[in-house]
Structures are given as C-alpha cells and as structure tokens.
Amino acid sequence: MHFSYGGGMNYGLPVPYTTQITPSLSNGAQIHISGTPTGSRFEINLKSYQNDVVLHVNPRFDDGAIILNNAPQGNWGTEERHALPFHRGARFTMVILATDRSFKIAVNNGHVCEFYHRSPMHLAQQVEIKGDVTLESVQVYPGTGPMGFPPMGGDMAFAPPSFPSAFGGNPGFCPPPPSAQSAFGGGMGYCPPPPSSQSTFGGFTPGFGSPSAPPSMPTTGIPSIQSCRINTGSRIFVQGFIPVGANRFELNLLQGYSDGDDIA
Template identity: 35%
Template sequence: MAYVPAPGYQPVYNPPLPYVTPVAGGLQPGMSVYVQGTVPHHTKRFRVNFACGQQKGADVALHFNPRFDSGDKVVLNSFQGSWAREEHKPMPFHKGQHFEVVFIITPQGYQITVNRAPYCEFQHRIPPERVQVVDVDGDVQLQSINIIGGNMMGGSGMSYPQPGMRSMQPNMPLPPTSLPMMAGPASYHPQVPYVGNIPGGLVSKKTVVVKGLVPQGAKSFHINFKMGYSKDIALHINPRLNENTVVRNSFLQGRWGPEERELPFNPFQHGQYFDISIRCGNQRFKVFVNGQPLFNYNHRVHNFQQIDMLEINGDVALSYVQF
C-alpha cells in the first residue's frame, strides 16, 4: 500500500541531508512549509534556504540559520549576488529535542512559528514566486519537510510534482494523480478540542491530514469522523500511549462495535511530532502515519457523504488540519 499524497500536500519523510525539494510554480501567499526534526547534541548549526534555483550561487529569498557555535542565535538573511543585512533572533531550539518550524507565506513576508509558538517575521526582499526550491542542510536530523498549498501544477496543467526530485527541471511533466484536491480551509495550530465541518462530506479518495505533537505525559487522544446529524462515529482513531496501541472502532446507533488493535508498529511516542493521512477508499479507510501505512479500516458506514464532521480531542497539540 503505497503512500500517495493528496494534491496540495507534498510531504517528504526522513530524507538524507543535504535535501532539496522543488517548489513548482514558486511560493504564493497562503502556502506554508513545515520542517520537523531533531537537534543532535553535537550540533553547531543548520539552515533552511528558500532559494531561487538549485545551482550554486542562486539567489536566496530567505536564509534561516540557527547557530549554536556563534552565540546561540538564529540568523536570517537573503542573498542576491552577495549577502544582505543579517537579522538576529534568540535561539528557540534545544539540543537533543524535537522541533517544528512553520514558514507561512504572506503578501508581506514569512511568518515563522517554532514549536507552535509565534517566533518572528521576515519581510520579503525577493518576490516569493521566484523561490524554486527549499533546501535543508547542516547538523540536524530531518524528520519531515512538507510544502502545503498553492497551485502544485506541473507545466502540462495535468501533472502534480512529487517531492524529493533533486534533478527536477521547472515545469517537467510528472505522473498525474486521480486524488481530489484538498478543498477545505487549512487550520494552523488549532485549539483542542477541535471540531471541523467537512464540506460536502467524505467522497472516495478524499484525504484528511492531521499534523501534531504527542506531549510528554500524554495518555491518549482521539480522532473521530462523525455524522453531524446523528453524532454517530464512522471511524474512531484512538492512540493510547498508556497501552502502547491505537484502537479503532465505530459508534453506531448508540453502541460501540468490535475494537481493532493490530498494528505493524506504533508511531505515536511522547515528545514526537506525527503526520496522519486518512484516505477514504471505496471499501475502507487507509491510514498512513509519517508516510508509512499503519492500518486499513473497512467501512461500517457506506454513505460517505453523511460523514461530515471531524473531531479531535485528548492529550495532543495540533499543528495543522486540512481536508
């Protein structure tokens, strides 16, 4: 069961460094870039560059550069033939700990959050649509990098770019996908409990993405796909940290059905970020975590469009939700 990301959502998991991912069509306001990873104990510095090409010496619209070997600070800058004026910010990262950085592109610049807290803004010095790649390198263990939103269309108008293609040429045609575009509004760092309405309900091949963090000391949380008119739960996903399992079930006509617990592995661990993609197939839900297939769940409710509500609650900190 291969992981195929929904159009408008381009995740890459555990890539080697240096890592370069293309941005088809350039960045646009409303798009975001998520970088998740771990800072090793030996780290000196690492960087995230929003560059205008893959070639050496290309302009850099944003250079984000945490430095532990130079006063524990983050340097932000741009490059157009030569480096411009540096901006210095306090160090928000800690050695030996997981982190998440989100770059949200606005008409004015980059809004940057670190570990779900507002961090700083960097005003555009180079138009964001000139950005062709995001590259990461240095003393960091990269867990995932996700480009979210935007056109995501290849040059043929029918193709969608796949992440991780280092040698990709701009507008190179790529295999098309039959998945529907993610049309629902993106929620950045929503509060828990979270309740969202799925416009038009679920349809075949619809994908719902949930990104978040399992806090230290968490016991359990749940993700429910509900039918708003009845409050029945078509799919209940319940990671239980205190039992080291993920329970799946349905609550229909006032009662719970048989639980499903079998897993190839348990990806939910204290202090770690996760990325869940839940795809509604014709016969079953297909659930992936961090790009790896975790389980299938055969439909117990077959009228998908009645499933029109997403509910998330429990011991979890949410980074991003979209459907």
C-alpha cells in the same frame, strides 16, 4: 486529488536535503520541517535553481541566535538576528508561513520571528536544508494565491469549514482540533489533520509523514490511484474539491494497484 501518507516519526532524511517547491509559493503556503539539532549550526534556504536565496534561516548555537537573511544572485543582504528557540539534541517542528508581505516562522507552536520579503517569494523553487541537524520530515503545503494550488472559481466549488483555522482568522483547508492554538497572529493557512492524540504542536503535530510530492491538479470523474504502505499508526491525508453538480465520490483502500482490485 493529492494524497500524503505516512506512518510514524522515524523518517530519516539525508542531510544535505533538497526538495522542490511546486507550485510556486503564494499567500498561505506553509513549509513544515521536523528534526533535531546535533551541532553548532544548521540552515534552511528557500532558493531558486540559480541559487538566489529568497529566505535564509540559520540557527547558530555557537552564536546564541537565529539569523535571517537573503542572497539575490549570491550577494548576502543584512542579517536579522533573533533569539534562538532551539536546543541542541531536542526535537523541533518548524513552520514557515508565506504571506503577501513576509515569511512568518514558528517553532514548536510558538511564533519566533518574521522576515519581510526582499525578493518575490515565488522565485523560491527549492527547500534546502544542511548543517548539523538530523532531519525527520519536510512537507510543503501550497497556498491560495494565483500561483498556488488550489485555483478558486471556474467550475470548482469549495466551501471552507465554519470553524477557525490553526492560524487564526479565516478558515483553512483542514481544521485542527478545537483546542489547537495558533502559532501566528492571523491569516489563512493550510493545516493538516491531527496525526495523533499526543503531540507537541498545540494539539497536533504537522509535518509528520513521508516527504511531500508535488500536488496534482484535480481530475473530475477520473479515478486516482496512488500506492502506499500501511502499517500500525499510518495516516492518510486527502485533499480535493467537489465540483458543482457532483453527486458522490468514494475513497477505497485497494489490495492492489488497479481500479478493479479487491477493496480492503
């Protein structure tokens, strides 16, 4: 199981900030970024360890536009310009949705632009954010393709919920409240549970919480223990699978770090 946990929204991250993309991007993968622009421009790069930029997102307040581009082997391609959806000093939540054909970008629950792949998306190994921005949180949610988590088939059985995903069309791993509106035009996506009843992202606010750790593969029958600090308003998100023939499982909040400790 993969646990992601956190409390409020005051997770100040250092800028420049870099986090790994594990596993590789595949169809349905999402990157959630929350922060506040503070100056003229900032940028978000999905890139390889060799600095090949698969996707470059560059909001420019001094230019009144958001620029999309790529840079294989450091050679910049042709810029694509779109209307600027950000306001200096105003908090934003951005979602980058990876599909087989393109990256779809939404800001504050509104679809903003689309960047058709010029390089294979699985080459992106890092998320890099730098420039004039105060960064709250960055979370990477895996997709559903052969390079992504979870694997479908084998001895694992997964029955998705019967109600729609936040991204329309097919259901995702965790559905939002029924009132949540899609930020994109369709396709499968992962959407985390609603952190609170009040939000600015169409009924839920994805991406809040501590920066994501690489997901671990399921281990059937073996207890998984992960430390966390729980405060007022904390949320615990659990993602996992029920193997064929399973009878039961349990989730315990322990007052310690071993399986035999007291259960809170």
